[in-house]
Amino acid sequence: MKSADKLTRRLNREPRNHISHSQILLLQVIGGMYCGMKYVFLFLMALVMPLSAMPKLILPTENKAVFQQRPNDFFMYVDRHFEGKASKPWSAGTYGFVRNMKRTSDGVIGTKFHEGADIKPVRRDARGVPLDPVVTIADGVVAYVNDKAKGSNYGKYVVVLHDWGEGPICSLYAHLNKVYVAVGDTVSQGKEIGLLGYTGAGINKTRAHLHFEVALMLSNDFEAWHTKYLGVPSGHGNFNGRNLSGMNGVDLIAKQQSGSVSSIKSYLRKQPAHFAITVPVAKTAKLQKRYPWLWRAAQGSHPYTEITFSGSGLPLWAMPSKRKVTQATITGLKEFPGRHEDRTLKRIKGSGRKGEISESGKRYLALLFGE
Numbered sequence: 001m002k003s004a005d006k007l008t009r010r011l012n013r014e015p016r017n018h019i020s021h022s023q024i025l026l027l028q029v030i031g032g033m034y035c036g037m038k039y040v041f042l043f044l045m046a047l048v049m050p051l052s053a054m055p056k057l058i059l060p061t062e063n064k065a066v067f068q069q070r071p072n073d074f075f076m077y078v079d080r081h082f083e084g085k086a087s088k089p090w091s092a093g094t095y096g097f098v099r100n101m102k103r104t105s106d107g108v109i110g111t112k113f114h115e116g117a118d119i120k121p122v123r124r125d126a127r128g129v130p131l132d133p134v135v136t137i138a139d140g141v142v143a144y145v146n147d148k149a150k151g152s153n154y155g156k157y158v159v160v161l162h163d164w165g166e167g168p169i170c171s172l173y174a175h176l177n178k179v180y181v182a183v184g185d186t187v188s189q190g191k192e193i194g195l196l197g198y199t200g201a202g203i204n205k206t207r208a209h210l211h212f213e214v215a216l217m218l219s220n221d222f223e224a225w226h227t228k229y230l231g232v233p234s235g236h237g238n239f240n241g242r243n244l245s246g247m248n249g250v251d252l253i254a255k256q257q258s259g260s261v262s263s264i265k266s267y268l269r270k271q272p273a274h275f276a277i278t279v280p281v282a283k284t285a286k287l288q289k290r291y292p293w294l295w296r297a298a299q300g301s302h303p304y305t306e307i308t309f310s311g312s313g314l315p316l317w318a319m320p321s322k323r324k325v326t327q328a329t330i331t332g333l334k335e336f337p338g339r340h341e342d343r344t345l346k347r348i349k350g351s352g353r354k355g356e357i358s359e360s361g362k363r364y365l366a367l368l369f370g371e
């Protein structure tokens with residue numbers, strides 16, 4: 001799959017903030033007089049970095065095999081039965097369309113989206129019960145704890161909220177055996193928040209793993225949406241998994257450690273886009289307030305906004321637009337041989353350049369745009 005497809009390229013033109021040559025020269029002179037070349041660099045960095053920025057992240061368990069080119073020791077497999085063959089592919093534990101395989105005109109593809117990483121335990125007791133501590137990837141505040149094994153597909157799970165100057169960024173740790181923290185606790189990076197386990201749906205002792213996500217919050221009034229469409233509140237407030245749109249957290253950590261990514265914004269700008277939706281600007285006010293950095297340019301007097309999404313519906317960036325629409329309209333679509341249903345969680349129907357927002361797609365947009 002080409003990561004920089006046409007849609008990604010088209011929407012990839014970003015206005016950049018430059019410091020002028022004369023400003024740099026001035027800073028070098030002052031900095032140089034002050035404390036030598038090493039400090040010039042630090043001085044410049046302090047000027048261009050926001051006050052709170054993404055710190056150096058760490059993996060959430062002792063398992064580091066993904067950084068040692070042993071993905072099969074890192075990602076938990078699923079038991080797959082496809083076209084008469086049984087297999088245990090580790091790839092099904094990675095982030096993406098990696099499950100519920102289907103033979104299509106686009107080849108054999110996964111049609112079910114896995115919105116996180118399933119990380120294998122590295123330690124078990126004599127009875128096979130995992131012993132891996134689960135730790136926070138960065139400093140934060142415990143925003144949600146579900147300490148009941150039932151009532152969520154995630155089983156027992158913890159959500160930690162991080163302030164990296166980019167709005168609410170959540171890390172989520174699921175299928176835990178035990179939880180060691182409570183809502184409101186301030187946790188520092190590496191703090192043990194629970195024990196890896198196998199609570200929740202579709203999991204057993206053999207396949208025990210940590211389901212790990214890094215996510216944006218789609219709505220700050222999730223239960224109103226849930227009640228409107230499903231009749232009752234979900235019981236997990238804004239920290240229901242459906243309100244947390246996950247990115248590839250393990251890839252984020254790897255890219256940050258290699259130096260190619262420094263913020264959630266810079267990470268999302270590089271992700272492959274699948275579709276773009278244009279709406280009247282009033283609909284995007286809440287999203288813009290929560291994540292202003294999604295906007296690649298000031299909204300100004302443009303009356304419309306085009307938001308670009310990954311296939312799973314993760315908002316990647318937004319652009320002011322003059323294109324007149326009365327309701328949410330598809331204004332960009334990735335071209336590939338298959339059906340959009342298979343690559344958008346059925347939110348977009350159709351194929352090729354033609355697409356239509358499905359009923360579930362409309363419900364999804366209602367969540368994001370607060371209707």
Ligand SMILES: [Zn+2]
Pocket residue numbers: 114116117118211212
């Ligand atoms: Zn999972």
